[in-house]
Amino acid sequence: QLQLVQSGAEVKKPGSSVKVSCKASGGTFSTYTITWVRQAPGQGLEWMGRIIAILGIANHAQKFQGRVTFTADKSTSTAYMELSGLRSEDTAVYYCAKFDNSGFYIDYWGQGTLVTVSS
Amino acid sequence: QSVLTQPPSASGTPGQRVTISCSGSTSNIGSNAVNWYQQLPGTAPKLLIYTNNQRPSGVPDRFSGSKSGTSASLAISGLQSEDEADYYCAAWDDSLNDHWVFGGGTKLTVL
Numbered sequence: 001q002l003q004l005v006q007s008g009a010e011v012k013k014p015g016s017s018v019k020v021s022c023k024a025s026g027g028t029f030s031t032y033t034i035t036w037v038r039q040a041p042g043q044g045l046e047w048m049g050r051i052i053a054i055l056g057i058a059n060h061a062q063k064f065q066g067r068v069t070f071t072a073d074k075s076t077s078t079a080y081m082e083l084s085g086l087r088s089e090d091t092a093v094y095y096c097a098k099f100d101n102s103g104f105y106i107d108y109w110g111q112g113t114l115v116t117v118s119s
Numbered sequence: 120q121s122v123l124t125q126p127p128s129a130s131g132t133p134g135q136r137v138t139i140s141c142s143g144s145t146s147n148i149g150s151n152a153v154n155w156y157q158q159l160p161g162t163a164p165k166l167l168i169y170t171n172n173q174r175p176s177g178v179p180d181r182f183s184g185s186k187s188g189t190s191a192s193l194a195i196s197g198l199q200s201e202d203e204a205d206y207y208c209a210a211w212d213d214s215l216n217d218h219w220v221f222g223g224g225t226k227l228t229v230l
Contacts, residue, residue: 035219037164044121044224045156045164045207061218095163104170105154106209106219109163 002026004096004110011116017084020113022096029077030054033099035106036070036081038092046092050099051079086117122147123208123222130228136196139225141208143189147220151211153191155184158205158224167206168193195227203229 007021022034035050049060051070058070069082079096096110124142131137141153155168166175168184171191183194195202208222 037221044205045158045209045221047219047221050219059217100169104152104211105166106156107166107169107175109165112163 002098002108004098004108006094006096006110006113009114009116011118012086014087014117014119016086017082018086018115019080019082020094020096020115022079022081022110024077024079024098029072030074031101032072032079033103034070034072034079035097035099036068037095037097037106039095039112040089040092043092048081048094053079083115086115088117091115091117121223122212122220123210125206125208125222125225127223128226128228130230131195131198132230133198133200135198136194137198137227138195139193139206139208139227141191141193141222143191143210143220145189146214147189147210147212148186148191149189150213153184153186154209155182155193156207156209158207160204164207198229200229203227 003025005023010018012018032053036048038046051058051072053072060068067084071080093112093114095112097106098108100107152170156164157167158164171186172184181197185192205224207224212220
């Protein structure tokens with residue numbers, strides 16, 4: 001059974017960076033397109049971007065231009081999302097997820113990682 | 120505000136049929152398939168409907184989806200208490216270098 005297991009909760013200071021990991025098991029990681037979605041407290045889902053693991057090619061929502069980096073380590077079946085220049089508005093649960101092989105929909109989700117930005 | 124528009128709330132009594140709408144534009148729903156996700160309190164979202172009207176294995180046939188033009192709908196028949204959750208529509212958007220967009224979410228309350 002395919003699983004995406006994320007790293008634990010983080011507390012960060014404003015202006016710092018956070019790196020969240022997402023380890024895949026039960027499938028062929030190199031064929032995945034991993035995407036990242038965040039959810040601020042009491043708010044809806046917000047798409048951040050995606051990375052095509054086999055190619056290492058990523059794109060992101062314009063809102064995160066210059067602040068977010070997606071990477072994928074095929075040797076450990078782990079994807080990473082690094083967000084820099086943290087501000088209080090970045091406090092959210094960050095989810096990794098994968099697109100199905102057609103790329104048309106997200107079919108599996110990680111459990112989420114709470115990132116709290118506070119001075 | 121979200122690119123896809125959903126009503127913020129919906130409600131029904133057990134056994135009723137409820138529908139949740141999702142309105143978009145030609146660059147998203149009008150040219151791409153719509154998907155629906157269910158998020159139970161405190162949990163990650165779960166795929167409920169994909170490619171407009173397909174159900175993953177394990178999703179009851181009480182849940183159905185449809186799409187027409189630039190709008191889509193999720194219908195839940197025989198409403199049950201465990202259906203109380205947040206529901207999100209989502210689709211690819213062909214504008215702005217291809218990105219994925221979500222609706223704002225609809226909180227379904229079972230009265």
